[in-house]
Amino acid sequence: MSTDRIEGFFKNLMRVLRAGGKHQRLQRISVLFVASSDSVNEDFSKTVRENFSVAIRTLLADQKPEHTSNETNRWFEITSRGYLLSVISDMPRVNGAGTSSCQLIASAAYAEHAWGSRFDPHRTILANFYNNGTNPCKTHMVRCISYYRYCASKALSARCLVVPSMARNWHMLLLLPTDRRGVHAVEYRLDAEAFKQAVSSCREALVELSMPNIELESSVCLSEVLKRAGLADL
Structure with a gap:
């Protein structure tokens, strides 16, 4: 798996997340699906395992890239309840062939940091x-x-x-x-x-x-984690 394809995916993912509004936050990555686990960079694999406790699973290359793209976008749309409508714009191809390249799908959990009960901090x-x-x-x-x-x-x-x-x-x-x-x-x-x-x-x-009267905060600087994995210019 080439680093630029991994980098491109997460660049696009973070761009869409930022556009989703201030309450939309990436909480965790639970699994990464890749075409070949052997092609995953060892440092990248170690970093995502340690920081996100992810499982890396093998996904067979789809003969119809547009099908994989549509399914990926549909998964994100359902998971984010309509906030993320188009994470993957198009599927890259290998040597111009019709098969998809090593495709990443980040199975992520999303939450809006807005509670159903409002408390007046002054009372x-x-x-x-x-x-x-x-x-x-x-x-x-x-x-x-x-x-x-x-x-x-x-x-x-x-x-x-x-x-x-x-x-x-x-x-x-x-x-x-x-x-x-x-x-x-x-x-x-x-x-x-x-x-x-x-x-x-x-x-x-x-x-x-x-x-x-408590305030809960939890965040992960995804770009810094990926930089430590060897992905530059995020």
């Missing part, structure tokens, strides 16, 4: 928040009354509340400690089974929510 109160059970700290707490999926989990010593996002299939699960040992009590009890049980037990109810 907060100072209250105790227990992190370790012995030294409470004064924290700005937001309060609101609304309908949420909610349950009280004895297994986790926490109240579980689902805050929906505007992206519909992305949600934030809040675990609010009920034990005086605070966050550490939840960390000690939290495992995959308890987490799954808590989510499945949540039912919609009118809830008076009081929680720390």
Whole structure:
């Protein structure tokens, strides 16, 4: 796989992502499909595996490049709910032949960073928040009354509340400690089974929510990661 083809794909992908609006962010790459895994540059392979935990799978070259192009664009359109309409403009050919070159499809997850519940940052109160059970700290707490999926989990010593996002299939699960040992009590009890049980037990109810005024941020500088993999001029 030639570096310029990999570089061209991601250049186009990032250009379209930037045009999608400020709430559109590339969260992770879960799998890369390539025509031949043997042709993937070793440094590039190592970088994407370490930074994105991707699986690299072999994809047989399609005899109809336009078919692969259409399917790729359709996948991105569905995954991004219409934000990304044309990631691949045309399929490059090998030596002028009708077969597609080594084609990359980035199976990516997208999310809009806009939550379904809005909290007024000015309507907060100072209250105790227990992190370790012995030294409470004064924290700005937001309060609101609304309908949420909610349950009280004895297994986790926490109240579980689902805050929906505007992206519909992305949600934030809040675990609010009920034990005086605070966050550490939840960390000690939290495992995959308890987490799954808590989510499945949540039912919609009118809830008076009081929680720390937090701001969550998560980002990956994709261009820097790809530069470290040997792709220049991104």
